[in-house]
Amino acid sequence: MSYTNLTISTAHQMLSAGKISPIDLTKHCLEQIEKTDPTINACITVIKEQAIAHAEDAAKRYKNGEPRGILDGIPLSIKDVFCIRNIRTTAASHILENFVPPYDATVIGKLKNAGAIFVSKTNTDEFTCGASTETSAFGVTKNPWNTETVAGGSSGGSAASIASGQCLGSLGTDTGGSIRQPAAFCNVTGLKVTYGRVSRYGVISMASSLDTIGPLARSAEDCAHLLEIIAGFDPNDSTTPQVPLKDYSMEAKKALPKYRIGIPQEYFGDALTEETKIAVESAAKVFEKMGCTLIPLSLPHTKYAVSVYYILSPSEVSSNMSRYDGIRFGPGPKKIPDDLQEYFFAAREEGFGDEMKRRIMIGTYALSAGYYDAYYKKAQKVRTLIIRDFEEAFKNVDALLTPVSPYPAFKIGDKSQDPLQMYLADTLTIPSSLAGIPGISLPCGFTSEHLPIGLQLLSPAFTEERLLQLGFHYQTATHHHLTCAPITI
Ligand code: GLN
Secondary structure, eight states: OOOTTOOHHHHHHHHHTTSSOHHHHHHHHHHHHHHHHHHHOOEEEEOHHHHHHHHHHHHHHHHTTOOOSTTTTOEEEEETTBOBTTBOOOTTOGGGTTOOOSSOOHHHHHHHHTTOEEEEEEOOSGGGOOSSSTTOTTOOOEETTEEEEEOOSSTHHHHHHHHTTSOSEEEEEESSSTTHHHHHHHTOEEEEOOTTSBOOTTBOOSOTTTOEEEEEESSHHHHHHHHHHHBSOBTTBTTOOOOOOOOHHHHHHSOOOOOEEEEEGGGGSTTSOHHHHHHHHHHHHHHHHTTOEEEEEOOGGGGGHHHHHHHHHHHHHHHHGGGOSSSSSSOOOSSOOSSHHHHHHHHHHHHSOHHHHHHHHHHHHHHSTTTTIIIIIHHHHHHHHHHHHHHHHHHHOSEEEEESSSSSOOBTTSSTTOHHHHHHTTTTTHHHHHHTOOEEEEEEEEOTTOOEEEEEEEOSTTOHHHHHHHHHHHHHHOOGGGOOOGGGO
């Protein structure tokens, strides 16, 4: 039997009914990794023996009629920036290529307690800086829908691992679009949470005022199940507030109220391909048919978002990267210089790829004395204007509907030589990242070349349940999300 478009919800029903066992399901995923990964390159590390051992434990629990919940025995992949105790965690960088963390990230501990099984650590852009996984020190991840194109980034490995049937869900990170854009490119559902909704303890930082952690899966309902486990206050992460948690999967299935959905004109500009525009507009009509009202509106500061992001995020990246010196972390330089300063230079020169060096230089420049006010402080002020745009909009509407990306997956190599073009890939996801609000990416159709197209919904802070509900009802009315990539057939 084929498990390649099995959702977590269906798998749990089958496991509970004894129709499949966690061992079969895990072995199937590991076989699928063996079959597809030489082509796709979604995995940096495959976790074989441990996954089977954990599947055997889960099988016993099911046999005794005591599964720990819906995630028990479910094979997941994990982006390679989450610390899993005793499993190599690289951030797709040479500077961490031998790093084996002695502890679990908070969310990893929660998933382990829920009985989830980790089958792989997935590829990403180096330290999650990128939109295509082309900056990974472990090679590019190819898109399961067309292996000449990128899987998106930075959580490209996570999205591709789901789309190629290697697992049933994944955890990614989204700082400027890194869950939503690869989800859209690979026909997967991805949720970027409100800043602070999920603990980042034990997850390698990129830009600390923007980083979020969230699920990718085959449906909005599955994302709700994953969020239910990972969300919440953590004393180890002071950015997680004590905002009450919701029963996300139950909320998602509640009847859809007549939501007012805003359509921001700035997200439908010239950069959009015709096919993307048509697919997203017809998705909007689906919501209209379900009783929602579509309301055209404007978010006037949208055009500044990419510039603001590429001041603030490299500034934060540059300070976060300062800890990688080849002594506390990393293998250090091949030839050891006598001088300590030279040692640091050589370790970082050899350990970081070009994009990391570019971001460290941009960030160091923007933060330096004399330029700080002109760049960093100014960018912070404009960030506030972008936040206010959303606050104004949400006075009149319950959610916003936009494309995830102006275009579908692009060809490998098409943008990697031109950093500016790569930075512009996230034009439609970056504004909401700056505002810290949640967003969901839902499959909404295909181009004439069978490349997936993604729909983005945004809502006010700490209203993930609304996005999951909109997603659930959209996916009840449509079937794009269950269409399988050619590689799985
Ligand atoms: N592509 C964006 C960047 O390169 C976003 C990355 C992310 O969300 N991690 O910064």
